[in-house]
Amino acid sequence: MNLESFANMFVAGITLGAIYxxxxxxxxxxxxxxxxLNYAQGSFFTWGGYLTWILTTKYVQWGYxxxxxxxxxxxxxxxxxxxxxxxxxxxxxxxxxxxxxxxTLGCALVLDNLALVLFDPLSKTIPNLMEGAFRFGGLSxxxxxxxxxxxTIAVLVLLWLFLEKTRVGMGLRAVSQDITGARIVGLPxxxxxxxxxxxxxxxxxxxxxxxxxxxxxYPLVGWTTLLKAFVVIVLGGLGNIKGTLIAAFMLGQxxxxxxxxxxxxxxxxxxxxxxxxxxxxxxxxxFGRW
Amino acid sequence: MLSVQNxxxxxxxxxxxxxxxxxxxxxxxxxxxxxNGHGKSTLLKVICGLLKPTSGSVEYLGERIDRLPxxxxxxxxxxxxxxxxxxxxxxTVIENLRMGAYNRNARPNESSNLELxxxxxxxxxxxxxxxxxxxxxxxxxxLAIGRGLMSNPKFLAIDEPSFGLxxxxxxxxxxxxxxxxxxGNTILLVEQSTSIASKFVDRIYVIEDGKIVFEGGRQEAxxxxxxxxxxxxxxxxxxxx
Numbered sequence: 465m466n467l468e469s470f471a472n473m474f475v476a477g478i479t480l481g482a483i484y485x486x487x488x489x490x491x492x493x494x495x496x497x498x499x500x501l502n503y504a505q506g507s508f509f510t511w512g513g514y515l516t517w518i519l520t521t522k523y524v525q526w527g528y529x530x531x532x533x534x535x536x537x538x539x540x541x542x543x544x545x546x547x548x549x550x551x552x553x554x555x556x557x558x559x560x561x562x563x564x565x566x567x568t569l570g571c572a573l574v575l576d577n578l579a580l581v582l583f584d585p586l587s588k589t590i591p592n593l594m595e596g597a598f599r600f601g602g603l604s605x606x607x608x609x610x611x612x613x614x615x616t617i618a619v620l621v622l623l624w625l626f627l628e629k630t631r632v633g634m635g636l637r638a639v640s641q642d643i644t645g646a647r648i649v650g651l652p653x654x655x656x657x658x659x660x661x662x663x664x665x666x667x668x669x670x671x672x673x674x675x676x677x678x679x680x681x682y683p684l685v686g687w688t689t690l691l692k693a694f695v696v697i698v699l700g701g702l703g704n705i706k707g708t709l710i711a712a713f714m715l716g717q718x719x720x721x722x723x724x725x726x727x728x729x730x731x732x733x734x735x736x737x738x739x740x741x742x743x744x745x746x747x748x749x750x751f752g753r754w
Numbered sequence: 755m756l757s758v759q760n761x762x763x764x765x766x767x768x769x770x771x772x773x774x775x776x777x778x779x780x781x782x783x784x785x786x787x788x789x790n791g792h793g794k795s796t797l798l799k800v801i802c803g804l805l806k807p808t809s810g811s812v813e814y815l816g817e818r819i820d821r822l823p824x825x826x827x828x829x830x831x832x833x834x835x836x837x838x839x840x841x842x843x844x845x846t847v848i849e850n851l852r853m854g855a856y857n858r859n860a861r862p863n864e865s866s867n868l869e870l871x872x873x874x875x876x877x878x879x880x881x882x883x884x885x886x887x888x889x890x891x892x893x894x895x896x897l898a899i900g901r902g903l904m905s906n907p908k909f910l911a912i913d914e915p916s917f918g919l920x921x922x923x924x925x926x927x928x929x930x931x932x933x934x935x936x937x938g939n940t941i942l943l944v945e946q947s948t949s950i951a952s953k954f955v956d957r958i959y960v961i962e963d964g965k966i967v968f969e970g971g972r973q974e975a976x977x978x979x980x981x982x983x984x985x986x987x988x989x990x991x992x993x994x995x
Contacts, residue, residue, distance in 0.1 A: 638845065
């Protein structure tokens, strides 16, 4: 392999890592704040993809500058509704965290099958953010990939600023650090739970907009991404943002090189083997801390 | 100002509070003394809405609050300072204080309350950007009280503020609470060790096995040999005056 194709693969690995990061940050955020392991996240990814398909391809042909905000906003509201209607009533029961896993899994099946019924099982495509490529000497980067990296970085920086600097963001961190302390100072805990789900689904929808143009859209598309995001957060250490960041880009790179040398279908199995091996040696993940 | 009427509370089959009644008048400093594990902390948690009483009622400023969510009670200025602090470990001292001012009635007074906290506990200002996880026991205690002050309290319910502190620090903490009271706040204090606290308070309740077994003014309690020896652990010689 020459330097040029190595560089190209490296860039592709970063873009993939960025996608996993968006999904994984959403999962980590919701888990850290509400203690819910949200299996429906993959289906929100799928539905984000279908909504994008509807707005860019099927019924209207709007541009991404309009579509991205609409899809993310709809996803945010759907996430809040999901927390309010599905998750919140569970919290009255003891042992509800386990129940919530099963319930979100059930919702995922319902959402997936709804997509199957409404949109049929045939794969769809949605357009790239932008066609063509930037060329730097021998190195060419697809414009879609370049924009994808820029958007991901922008969104993550905004999210970080929101969590660090704003009152609501600090409230979210406070809830994840000490729920009793949060109640004592009178934080609106229920509302903050809702926001965390909203952010999580909005990130999943964004990940779909960025990733699906490179693959295909079908009713179960979210599961692969969700499973890979699970591997990312477990390797990174549950709730550990920095670990998640490193793990996402590591796996992004790994997937590209696995695809190159042994074929794309091996990526997920190798991830899962890696995951099991890591957990056998270091149960808290590579950068673990709970 | 606060009136607890016939409150009982059980965790499952275990009854923690039995028919507890107490009053706290505006700008009073009332202490509830009693041995560990006899329901003092549970009483405060019921008052501030973290636990709902099994029976009985809690009235605050003439309004029943025992069915309100904790956030609403905070909004009305009844603030709980827990014994086990419940600070936000990965936030700085300043961020912890700012979280204290989250409720809508505290927000407009955030900067003046912050000044007050720094005047009472100058050390917190110096520790400003230190993570709460890296505070000593005394510093964390000050931060817990400071965070309570940030919530714009009218009524502070403080759980064992001197627990685990060196004697000199204990005195500082009680002086600070005294100043908070002198600024027009009402204090309900729960303590196990009484020697310092009993110098400051106006009235004393003694709780044993979830029941109020004594109620009276400070002098009355201090002159009651039975109460002093049985519940507060003083002999006749080392009694505080």
